[in-house]
Amino acid sequence: MHPTPRSRWRATMGDVHFWIPVAVLAAGLVVLWWIA
Amino acid sequence: MDRLNELDPARLRQLQRVGILSGFAAGAWLGAAEAPTKLVTLGVSPVLISFMMVLGVFLARWSLPALVRGTAALKDDVRQAPHLLVWAALGGCLWAVANTLTIFAIKDIGLAIAFPLWNANSLLGILWGTLLFNELRDAGRARWVGVLGGALFMFAGATVLAVTSSAHAPGGNAVRGVVAALTAGALWGTMYIPYRKAYLTGMHPLSFIAFFTIGELVMMTVLALTFVGGPGQVWRELAASRGILFWLLIAGFVWVVGDLFQQYAAKYVGISRGIPLSNTNQLWGLLWGMLVFGELAGGGRSAVIAGSLLMAAGAGAIAFASTPSREYRRWQEAGARESARYGVDPAYVAARMAGDDAGAARARHSPLDWLLVLAATAVFVASAALARVPALQVGWEWAAALTLALVGFLVAGGVALWRTTRFG
Numbered sequence: 001m002h003p004t005p006r007s008r009w010r011a012t013m014g015d016v017h018f019w020i021p022v023a024v025l026a027a028g029l030v031v032l033w034w035i036a
Numbered sequence: 037m038d039r040l041n042e043l044d045p046a047r048l049r050q051l052q053r054v055g056i057l058s059g060f061a062a063g064a065w066l067g068a069a070e071a072p073t074k075l076v077t078l079g080v081s082p083v084l085i086s087f088m089m090v091l092g093v094f095l096a097r098w099s100l101p102a103l104v105r106g107t108a109a110l111k112d113d114v115r116q117a118p119h120l121l122v123w124a125a126l127g128g129c130l131w132a133v134a135n136t137l138t139i140f141a142i143k144d145i146g147l148a149i150a151f152p153l154w155n156a157n158s159l160l161g162i163l164w165g166t167l168l169f170n171e172l173r174d175a176g177r178a179r180w181v182g183v184l185g186g187a188l189f190m191f192a193g194a195t196v197l198a199v200t201s202s203a204h205a206p207g208g209n210a211v212r213g214v215v216a217a218l219t220a221g222a223l224w225g226t227m228y229i230p231y232r233k234a235y236l237t238g239m240h241p242l243s244f245i246a247f248f249t250i251g252e253l254v255m256m257t258v259l260a261l262t263f264v265g266g267p268g269q270v271w272r273e274l275a276a277s278r279g280i281l282f283w284l285l286i287a288g289f290v291w292v293v294g295d296l297f298q299q300y301a302a303k304y305v306g307i308s309r310g311i312p313l314s315n316t317n318q319l320w321g322l323l324w325g326m327l328v329f330g331e332l333a334g335g336g337r338s339a340v341i342a343g344s345l346l347m348a349a350g351a352g353a354i355a356f357a358s359t360p361s362r363e364y365r366r367w368q369e370a371g372a373r374e375s376a377r378y379g380v381d382p383a384y385v386a387a388r389m390a391g392d393d394a395g396a397a398r399a400r401h402s403p404l405d406w407l408l409v410l411a412a413t414a415v416f417v418a419s420a421a422l423a424r425v426p427a428l429q430v431g432w433e434w435a436a437a438l439t440l441a442l443v444g445f446l447v448a449g450g451v452a453l454w455r456t457t458r459f460g
Contacts, residue, residue, distance in 0.1 A: 011378050
């Protein structure tokens with residue numbers, strides 16, 4: 001079955017690998033906010 | 037997983053060699069990217085410096101792919117795996133925040149201490165590579181020792197270099213500097229998750245960097261607007277800094293060439309091996325600093341040589357811990373998992389992992405490609421016309437020798453990549 005944009009989006013959101021960089025990015029922004 | 041075809045061992049060795057060479061070439065070019073930033077005078081906001089560098093990065097990341105493959109090939113890649121655009125942009129955001137943090141870290145604790153701290157990212161890369169992408173699985177104890185031991189050797193060498201140079205550190209807020217450097221390392225170490233994800237799903241490195249840089253530019257623009265104080269203030273400060281813009285654009289361009297080699301290293305030897313190899317950039321940065329800009333003239337060169345030898349030994353150990361067929365099969369399993377999750381053609385993923393780029397043979401250039409190349413060139417030429425040459429003592433003979441080494445890596449890496457993968 002050919003994947004649709006919706007199914008790909010759901011696959012991305014359901015991929016635990018995706019949330020690791022998102023969490024690290026959020027932490028990095030907090031540190032930058034504190035420093036700058 | 038029985039459907040996975042075993043890769044010819046000779047082909048695997050070829051890919052490993054080209055990946056290792058790419059890792060070393062990345063180190064040389066990423067290290068050289070620091071040289072133009074040394075010409076930048078103090079007194080400019082760190083966020084603005086990072087923003088100007090990202091402008092150079094953005095120009096390079098669109099003009100180089102347009103020149104080498106053409107934008108039509110980019111569109112083909114996006115059709116196959118559109119979800120990777122999100123991953124690429126996320127990677128770009130991580131890079132932009134990390135790069136900004138490094139400038140704060142350099143300001144507070146100096147480059148010599150900050151550099152090894154954020155280069156600890158290779159240890160994080162090994163962790164993510166092993167945990168998430170089956171790297172080093174079934175590799176055998178000797179290769180584990182080679183990669184992990186090599187990374188620890190490199191970290192020890194980096195620490196020696198830091199301690200040696202600590203007397204030259206500026207008097208900033210040490211805690212803030214250390215936190216900034218370590219956070220930058222965490223961001224950069226995690227940035228390789230999107231890299232590896234892309235290459236296990238068949239994306240071409242030149243396509244990946246073009247979308248990666250959209251994340252970089254958007255995130256950096258948000259940071260600049262937030263921290264510098266609105267569009268009017270950013271523009272005024274940019275105009276006031278036009279004399280240094282060229283050096284930062286060049287730094288960004290050189291960085292992109294290094295990063296491109298790093299992408300190929302991540303693709304063909306994985307992030308657990310590719311990141312430590314490209315972290316040899318610290319050695320190159322130090323060579324530029326010592327030989328061209330006369331840093332550490334007051335002493336400590338023998339300790340620098342000792343630290344450098346430790347780093348080189350570590351890099352050598354990693355270079356020799358090549359991927360055996362049984363480990364590559366685990367990579368293929370990770371690739372098959374990604375193609376199933378995102379609905380990407382398994383044949384496309386397998387071919388791209390093996391360095392086969394079907395599009396390379398029919399690469400074609402459109403007027404848009406030439407427009408991108410011309411526009412980037414025009415920006416560089418215009419900024420060069422406005423550039424100020426700072427009054428600095430520069431060792432031009434050494435600068436020429438190191439530039440020659442850079443060209444050597446570019447030619448050797450470029451030829452090897454072309455012959456083995458057609459830049460695939």
